[in-house]
Amino acid sequence: xxNKDAVRTLxxxxxxxxxxxxxxxxxxxxxxxxxxxxxxxxxLKSMEETLSHARIIAEKLLEIGGVPSLDLRxxxxxxxxxxxxxxxxxxxxERGALEAYKELMEDAAGDVxxxxxxxAQIALESExxxxxxxxxED
Amino acid sequence: xxxxxxxxxxxxxxxxxxxxVTVSELLxxxxxxxxxxxxxxxxxxxxxxxxxxxxxxxxxxxxxxxRRFLGLSDSGKQVAESVLAKRRIMKDxxxxxxxxxxxxxxxxxxxxxxxxxxxxxxxARLLLxxxxxxxxxxxxxxxxxxRFIAKRDRGSAHG
Numbered sequence: 001x002x003n004k005d006a007v008r009t010l011x012x013x014x015x016x017x018x019x020x021x022x023x024x025x026x027x028x029x030x031x032x033x034x035x036x037x038x039x040x041x042x043x044l045k046s047m048e049e050t051l052s053h054a055r056i057i058a059e060k061l062l063e064i065g066g067v068p069s070l071d072l073r074x075x076x077x078x079x080x081x082x083x084x085x086x087x088x089x090x091x092x093x094e095r096g097a098l099e100a101y102k103e104l105m106e107d108a109a110g111d112v113x114x115x116x117x118x119x120a121q122i123a124l125e126s127e128x129x130x131x132x133x134x135x136x137e138d
Numbered sequence: 139x140x141x142x143x144x145x146x147x148x149x150x151x152x153x154x155x156x157x158x159v160t161v162s163e164l165l166x167x168x169x170x171x172x173x174x175x176x177x178x179x180x181x182x183x184x185x186x187x188x189x190x191x192x193x194x195x196x197x198x199x200x201x202x203x204x205r206r207f208l209g210l211s212d213s214g215k216q217v218a219e220s221v222l223a224k225r226r227i228m229k230d231x232x233x234x235x236x237x238x239x240x241x242x243x244x245x246x247x248x249x250x251x252x253x254x255x256x257x258x259x260x261x262a263r264l265l266l267x268x269x270x271x272x273x274x275x276x277x278x279x280x281x282x283x284x285r286f287i288a289k290r291d292r293g294s295a296h297g
Binding site for chain 1: 172173174177181182183184185186187188189192206
C-alpha cells in the first residue's frame, strides 16, 4: 500500500470516527422519553469510545508521516429522537466505519503492520456493532 | 417511456435527487453500487451515506441486498432518470443557447434539476429541438442572440 493511499484511507477513517462521535453526542442529548434514562449513558460511552478510536487513527497517521485532516459535511436533524431510531442510526454508521476498516485491510495487503492494525480495529468495531444490533432485537 | 412521463416524479429534495442519481450513475458505470462508493462519489463519510440511504430504503426508493449492494426501485429509477434527463436538457440549453460556460452550467443545473416541473423541462427540450432544426428561423435566432450578447458584453467592457 503506497504511503499516499494509506494517508488518504486513514484520513477517511478519521472522518468516520470523528463524525460518529458527533452523532453519538447529538443522539445522547436529543433522545426523548424513558429511552433517555436507559440509552443516554450508553450513547455517551459510545461517543467516548469512538473518539478514542479517532485518536488512535490520528496517531497512526502521524506514525506513517501523514497529518490528520478533516472535511466533514454533516447534517443533524433539529428534532428529538427515539431510542429505536438512535440505535438503528448507530448500527448504520458503525457499519460504515467497519466497512472502512475492512477496505483498509484489503488495501494494506502485504504491509504486515497496517494489516495487523486494521484487523485489531475491525475486531473492536465488530464488537461495537454486534452490541447495538443486540439492542434492536425483541 | 414517453418524454412527458420521463419528467414526472414526486417532488424530491436536492439531497435525495443527488443520492438517487449517484446510485444510478454507479450502476451504469460499474454494474454495482455500495455505500462506500456512494460516499466517495458524493464526498461524505460512509456513516452519513449509510444513514441517508436507510431513509431512502424506508421510502421505497433504494434497495439493498444481503451483501449490502445497492439498487434502485422502480420509483427510485424513475426519479433518477427524470432528474438526469432534466440535467442534460438544462445544461444543453445553458451552454448551447445561453452561451454559459460549461463548468458554470454544470453547477447551476445541479441546483435546479430536481425542482423543474415537467412543463418547463418539456419546453426547454422543445427549444433545443427548434435550435437543432436547422431552419432559417432557428439560424436567425441563434445569430441574432449571439450578436445581442456580444453587444451587451462590449457595452459592459466600456463601462
